[in-house]
Amino acid sequence: MEMEQQATFTQVTLEDESAHAFDSTVARIWRVFWILLIVTLVEIALATVHYFFGVPPVLLRNVIFLSLTLVKAFYIVAEFMHLRHEVKNLILSIMIPLLLFIWFITAFLTDGNSWRMDRERRAVQVEQVTPAP
Secondary structure, eight states: OHHHHHHHHHHHHHHHHHHHHHHHHHHHHHHHHHHHHHHHHHHHHHHHHHHHHOOSOHHHHHHHHHHHHHHHHHHHHHHHSOGGGSOHHHHHHHHHHHHHHHHHHHHHHHHHHHHHHHHHHHHHHHHHHSOOO
16 A cells, blocks of 8 residues: 555656656747746837938848847747757857857958958949040
8 A cells, every 4th residue: 555655656756757857848939938928029119210310320230130130049049949058069069150150250251341442442443434435
């Protein structure tokens, strides 16, 4: 009789722990949802204000958008790829190449824009130098 009670107690304890783990996971997912929703709503509000009123300036708006997007990306990676709970070296081995890749894209976009601006400047100079028939 005592064996059955202990088995029942162990089963109830395991079920309680399982239910607690499930509740904890669900609560964490909802927390992530609300944080990402708030950041997204801030981005939408910023875009709407810029569309109707023209503030903040485009450069500042883009910097804010990029910052908020990076916050969301890092938060998603930390939570759903479980990097938050990993060792520091693993996190750095993923994040440093990612940051270098972002720098790489930025450098190429800047260089491409420089070439475009130079080509437009030269086209204007050619039009000014060419005599009219």
